[in-house]
């Protein structure tokens with residue numbers, strides 16, 4: 581018995597013929613940078629997100645970084661970020677030379693809210709980066725209202741939320757810019773690195789397009805100092821194929837999440853809380869348990885893959901030593917990092933395997 585945390589190979593196997601054909605199509609096209617396959621992806625993905633523009637990029641970190649760069653974030657600026665997130669959110673800020681100002685999340689939903697953001701706003705604050713963590717949307721409206729009042733920009737890091745909905749509207753254009761990653765394990769995953777932004781602002785879209793391609797406005801015309809962050813057309817072709825299946829795959833995740841929530845209701849695990857306005861896509865199914873470390877070993881010994889998102893929060897990472905944060909500075913995030921466990925979930929987890937995980941969790945005595 582072996583139940584993987586996520587089986588990305590199974591996604592390939594389900595679509596092998598289509599994916600192989602799409603790769604061959606690119607190889608036979610003679611266009612190996614940008615080109616029609618990437619343009620088609622941009623059209624498809626902006627339609628999927630209900631946004632006016634999509635710019636395909638090299639990866640998710642670049643998507644957040646170029647979003648911040650496009651709104652002029654620079655050295656000396658402060659950018660509000662969640663304390664509990666994947667470190668990429670912070671690194672996008674520091675890559676601009678700006679200072680990340682962390683906000684502890686609400687324990688229930690793991691996401692940050694307008695009240696705690698407001699307390700962190702200073703004269704130097706220029707922007708807020710929201711993260712729809714684990715696939716569950718942030719309560720965006722109050723944050724957009726706060727940002728309007730205080731003249732701040734809002735960027736969404738939606739790397740875990742492809743297809744999620746906030747008050748019935750797809751994540752993709754609520755704020756100034758939405759940044760996406762298509763890292764292989766995401767709900768929409770490529771077979772290598774890639775990312776994108778979506779936005780309704782045509783000026784920001786063209787600025788990001790230029791920044792991601794050496795700051796060019798046309799061939800050998802460079803209007804700003806940019807970087808090289810272009811989506812590989814092979815990845816675009818794979819994503820075009822997989823995008824057609826994303827909704828069905830998200831629905832399988834939703835069904836599994838419902839089964840977990842029902843099957844685990846009588847255990848000592850704390851289960852995910854979903855506000856009524858949220859339609860999450862369950863990138864991760866995250867529980868909390870006070871004996872988390874023992875529980876993880878118990879599951880792994882039984883052949884069940886599980887994971888921790890995230891074991892060491894960014895403020896306690898060596899990379900951010902220079903910010904001089906200490907244990908105790910973000911108590912909610914720190915207790916989350918000690919108690920959370922991500923259970924196996926993905927479009928190819930069978931209900932039999934899931935039942936086995938549920939049985940194990942029921943028999944676990946901390």
Ligand SMILES: *Cc1c(COP(=O)(O)O)cnc(C)c1O
Pocket residue numbers: 639640641642665666668669711737739740761762763773774775
């Ligand atoms: C995956 C992820 C990223 C970065 O994506 P890459 O494509 O690996 O650069 C950024 N933010 C969050 C929240 C993520 O989960």
